[in-house]
Amino acid sequence: MSLTALLPILALLSxxxxxxxxxxxxxxxxxxxxxxxxxxxxxxxxxxxxxxxGVFRGVDFSVSxxxxxxxxxxxxxxxLAMLFAGLSAVLWLLTTIYAVGYLExxxxxxxxxxxxxxxxASTMGIAxxxxxxxxxxxxxMLTLSTYPLVVHRGxxxxxxxxxxxxxxxxxxxxxxxxxxxxLHGLAGDLxxxxxxxxxxxxxxxxxxxxxxxxxxxAGLGVKAGMFPVHGWLPQAMVAPAPVSALLHAVAVVKAGxxxxxxxxxxxxxxxxxYRQGLLEPLAWLAAFTVLYxxxxxxxxxxxxxxxxxxxxxxVSYIILGVTLFGPLGTVGGxxxxxxxxxxxxxxxxxxxxxxETLGVHRVDELDGAGARMPxxxxxxxAAALGMIGVPPLAGFVTKWTLGAGALAAQMEWVVLVLLLSxxxxxxxxxxxxxxxxxxxxxxxxxxxRRWGRLETNAWLFWPPLVTMLLLVxxxxxxxxxxxxxSWAQLIAVRMYLP
Amino acid sequence: xxxxxPTVLIAASVLLxxxxxxxxxxxxxxxxxxxxxxxxxxxxxxxxLLSATPWTLELPWLVLGSTWMLDELRxxxxxxxxxxxxxxxxxxxxxxxxxxxxxxxxxxGFTLAGNLGLVLAGDMASFYMFFTLMTFAGYGxxxxxxxxxxxxxxxxxxxxALVGEMALLAGFLLAFRAAxxxxxxxxxxxxxxxxxxxxxxxxxxxxxxGVKAGLPLLHFWLPLAHPVAPTPASAVxxxxxxxxxxxxxxxxxxxxxxxxxxxxxxxxxxxxxxxLGAALPGALQRDPxxxxxxxSISQMGLMAVLVxxxxxxxxxxxxxxxxxxxxxxxxxxxxxxxxxAVGLVLPASRVLRLLLWLxxxxxxxxxxxxxxxxxxxAKGAMKDTLLTLPGLPLGAxxxxxxxxxxxxxxxxxxRYAWLLWRQLxxxxxxxxxxxxxxxxxxxxxxxxxxxxxxx
Numbered sequence: 001m002s003l004t005a006l007l008p009i010l011a012l013l014s015x016x017x018x019x020x021x022x023x024x025x026x027x028x029x030x031x032x033x034x035x036x037x038x039x040x041x042x043x044x045x046x047x048x049x050x051x052x053x054g055v056f057r058g059v060d061f062s063v064s065x066x067x068x069x070x071x072x073x074x075x076x077x078x079x080l081a082m083l084f085a086g087l088s089a090v091l092w093l094l095t096t097i098y099a100v101g102y103l104e105x106x107x108x109x110x111x112x113x114x115x116x117x118x119x120x121a122s123t124m125g126i127a128x129x130x131x132x133x134x135x136x137x138x139x140x141m142l143t144l145s146t147y148p149l150v151v152h153r154g155x156x157x158x159x160x161x162x163x164x165x166x167x168x169x170x171x172x173x174x175x176x177x178x179x180x181x182x183l184h185g186l187a188g189d190l191x192x193x194x195x196x197x198x199x200x201x202x203x204x205x206x207x208x209x210x211x212x213x214x215x216x217x218a219g220l221g222v223k224a225g226m227f228p229v230h231g232w233l234p235q236a237m238v239a240p241a242p243v244s245a246l247l248h249a250v251a252v253v254k255a256g257x258x259x260x261x262x263x264x265x266x267x268x269x270x271x272x273x274y275r276q277g278l279l280e281p282l283a284w285l286a287a288f289t290v291l292y293x294x295x296x297x298x299x300x301x302x303x304x305x306x307x308x309x310x311x312x313x314x315v316s317y318i319i320l321g322v323t324l325f326g327p328l329g330t331v332g333g334x335x336x337x338x339x340x341x342x343x344x345x346x347x348x349x350x351x352x353x354x355x356e357t358l359g360v361h362r363v364d365e366l367d368g369a370g371a372r373m374p375x376x377x378x379x380x381x382a383a384a385l386g387m388i389g390v391p392p393l394a395g396f397v398t399k400w401t402l403g404a405g406a407l408a409a410q411m412e413w414v415v416l417v418l419l420l421s422x423x424x425x426x427x428x429x430x431x432x433x434x435x436x437x438x439x440x441x442x443x444x445x446x447x448x449r450r451w452g453r454l455e456t457n458a459w460l461f462w463p464p465l466v467t468m469l470l471l472v473x474x475x476x477x478x479x480x481x482x483x484x485x486s487w488a489q490l491i492a493v494r495m496y497l498p
Numbered sequence: 499x500x501x502x503x504p505t506v507l508i509a510a511s512v513l514l515x516x517x518x519x520x521x522x523x524x525x526x527x528x529x530x531x532x533x534x535x536x537x538x539x540x541x542x543x544x545x546x547l548l549s550a551t552p553w554t555l556e557l558p559w560l561v562l563g564s565t566w567m568l569d570e571l572r573x574x575x576x577x578x579x580x581x582x583x584x585x586x587x588x589x590x591x592x593x594x595x596x597x598x599x600x601x602x603x604x605x606x607g608f609t610l611a612g613n614l615g616l617v618l619a620g621d622m623a624s625f626y627m628f629f630t631l632m633t634f635a636g637y638g639x640x641x642x643x644x645x646x647x648x649x650x651x652x653x654x655x656x657x658x659a660l661v662g663e664m665a666l667l668a669g670f671l672l673a674f675r676a677a678x679x680x681x682x683x684x685x686x687x688x689x690x691x692x693x694x695x696x697x698x699x700x701x702x703x704x705x706x707x708g709v710k711a712g713l714p715l716l717h718f719w720l721p722l723a724h725p726v727a728p729t730p731a732s733a734v735x736x737x738x739x740x741x742x743x744x745x746x747x748x749x750x751x752x753x754x755x756x757x758x759x760x761x762x763x764x765x766x767x768x769x770x771x772x773x774l775g776a777a778l779p780g781a782l783q784r785d786p787x788x789x790x791x792x793x794s795i796s797q798m799g800l801m802a803v804l805v806x807x808x809x810x811x812x813x814x815x816x817x818x819x820x821x822x823x824x825x826x827x828x829x830x831x832x833x834x835x836x837x838x839a840v841g842l843v844l845p846a847s848r849v850l851r852l853l854l855w856l857x858x859x860x861x862x863x864x865x866x867x868x869x870x871x872x873x874x875x876a877k878g879a880m881k882d883t884l885l886t887l888p889g890l891p892l893g894a895x896x897x898x899x900x901x902x903x904x905x906x907x908x909x910x911x912x913r914y915a916w917l918l919w920r921q922l923x924x925x926x927x928x929x930x931x932x933x934x935x936x937x938x939x940x941x942x943x944x945x946x947x948x949x950x951x952x953x
């Protein structure tokens with residue numbers, strides 16, 4: 001087997017094998033498990049980096065074999081795949097480090113890290129899937145491997161949230177499968193292709209294809225947390241912080257959004273979707289979700305719950321970008337796939353730090369936390385400002401590109417939505433920042449723990465600082481090669497080629 | 499002929515205040531934080547005084563691809579910003595207590611970096627970035643004292659500033675589409691060619707920067723926020739930061755383009771409403787700093803009149819724009835002195851006391867435009883130009899309006915002086931505070947005449 005076929009498989013196997021090894025390890029071998037985890041994460045990062053360089057140079061990484069007659073399993077690394085795989089690889093490493101610290105001395109760590117690795121393997125599979133069938137396989141594997149993580153604590157609330165999560169996502173999966181099967185009947189086994197498959201198609205099929213489009217997007221919209229099928233997301237935040245971080249930044253919601261990107265560009269083709277008028281209704285729905293999530297976030301007092309509604313809002317930026325016909329809009333959506341991930345994971349890391357170090361879970365308990373935990377609070381502040389869209393942070397680059405894309409697509413109302421959403425983001429993030437830095441400590445911390453010199457456990461201390469650095473750098477150095485923006489431009493150029 | 503950009507100096511101008519807050523990370527660096535306060539704007543000051551203009555610095559790897567530049571207009575604003583922040587910083591070093599010193603210095607550094615950076619910005623993204631940095635960090639200065647009054651003022655400041663920022667972002671996005679360029683220099687032409695879009699762009703910039711510049715009806719935050727900040731912060735808020743709105747207008751409005759006369763007329767009217775209207779509420783205040791804040795609205799109104807004139811008479815824009823910069827320089831330096839004086843104490847010796855009142859009177863008289871002051875130069879030039887421009891809207895009423903504006907200034911300055919007379923108490927103040935204020939007065943009354951672009 002050649003190296004170009006081997007690397008995608010290795011990228012997948014690195015986390016898959018880690019999962020197997022971790023499941024096999026006894027609960028007590030903490031050090032060995034951590035070592036395996038970190039080694040696998042570093043290895044995967046290396047593989048993904050190598051593949052990214054290869055894709056940049058024009059190397060075609062792909063491998064496929066037939067599963068059933070007419071259905072093939074196919075892995076392929078294109079530029080879009082590497083966007084998602086890169087995000088997954090970088091954030092997996094950081095989240096693993098974070099999770100090791102977070103779950104220190106808690107029970108069932110073997111189970112946790114096993115499924116954690118499976119979950120990352122699934123996202124890698126989703127990224128590298130070369131056709132809808134393979135995509136679906138990993139998409140469902142993701143559902144099953146995240147369920148144990150959501151219910152990890154085993155409380156009644158967690159189990160309830162898990163039940164809801166499963167009902168929503170499996171339901172979405174069924175709809176998705178229906179769409180895939182229908183499309184298979186119409187057009188056969190379709191590999192993802194940068195300009196789509198339906199640039200010229202028998203007009204008699206337009207009606208059916210439109211229905212298929214609706215099914216696929218509806219099925220994927222569940223994980224992407226789009227209104228009105230977002231209900232599982234705020235509940236799922238009962239999961240431990242590293243899980244929430246991964247769920248909101250890389251794994252679940254991004255898998256949905258990424259799937260929609262694949263369907264719109266690489267199956268139907270943006271031209272077809274545009275000419276059939278499929279983008280406009282999706283844009284309205286995404287815009288509504290953007291505002292709805294922000295409005296709901298305003299009223300949440302639980303910090304993680306507020307962040308969860310913020311995710312609903314922010315992920316729909318990606319969908320909104322997809323619906324803006326023209327390269328700029330596409331770039332805005334794609335770049336936000338990464339930017340939102342980096343910013344949101346920072347926020348969840350910080351929320352976890354407040355919970356683990358001070359026992360603080362509610363927004364109104366954060367008064368004066370800036371003085372007690374300056375590093376965490378600086379990271380939180382930067383990420384919150386980024387979400388609002390303050391330059392030069394990651395969120396600004398997104399907002400500018402989306403706004404310019406909307407204007408280029410003659411959809412001026414989208415700019416209004418973006419501005420309104422910025423104001424709403426400010427309205428629910430700035431009060432938290434204000435509490436952190438400007439209010440005195442009101443009451444003793446609910447449950448304070450101390451770890452030596454640093455403000456919190458070292459494993460929890462560094463990950464949010466690293467992601468904060470990332471969210472500053474991807475904005476500040478956006479025009480440089482291999483920045484998310486440049487990479488998204490590379491993808492968009494290929495997508496709009498005739 | 500373009501000059502070579504002095505890269506190291508440019509980097510130092512922005513990076514020194516931007517990185518200065520890092521000193522707050524360790525408690526033991528407190529002393530350095532205080533000592534550096536007056537030194538932060540020095541690289542920018544050297545840049546403004548010595549660098550040969552115009553230069554352009556391309557930073558294609560930064561944000562969306564940045565262009566920084568310095569021309570005569572920007573040099574004048576850079577001078578004002580660097581001078582005022584430097585003297586106010588010196589004053590602050592002798593003004594601040596140990597409590598919350600670190601937090602104040604963090605916001606001071608960031609606000610200053612924003613204020614200096616926006617002057618150097620040649621493209622939309624850089625300008626918006628530094629402008630936003632200044633706005634957000636400025637909030638920390640406004641609410642620093644932590645009183646209910648400060649917190650309320652902070653909230654109004656932030657809400658209005660955010661709405662203003664959104665107007666600016668929309669304006670920049672539309673201007674980007676119209677110009678297909680990020681350069682600020684391309685905005686005016688694109689706005690004029692943009693038809694209905696052009697009107698929207700101009701309206702968004704007028705309103706967005708109008709919030710910062712205290713344009714009537716967008717001014718509500720200003721008399722609340724400027725007085726509650728610690729005195730050195732009030733000085734830079736009213737002297738330098740407010741001018742960012744004016745600079746924003748000069749860089750983004752279609753000044754010098756044909757067809758904007760009605761807009762110019764509108765701005766002239768709005769400017770006079772501010773210049774005259776601020777006198778009444780201002781005269782009713784009991785806090786000298788609040789009187790000064792209203793006076794700032796009044797003076798910014800006059801600058802808005804000049805911007806309006808430049809819009810209405812595009813042919814004369816090349817002579818009006820330097821005049822506006824001169825006016826801003828005069829007002830910024832004088833207003834800074836007046837604010838800093840509020841935090842002074844009366845010395846024991848009678849001679850020193852007399853000297854104090856004498857020095858206090860200088861910037862006040864300058865604001866009134868008395869002979870041999872910077873105000874005489876700026877306001878005299880304003881009158882000469884406005885009254886001789888042919889075909890200006892309100893042409894017949896202009897002399898009367900300008901006289902009324904002088905009267906408004908007189909009312910506010912007199913009210914301020916009276917309140918200060920009643921308020922200043924004998925006592926002791928740190929040397930740095932005296933030095934900062936004296937230096938500010940020196941800048942406003944003597945050094946002003948030596949600055950490039952003056953005279």
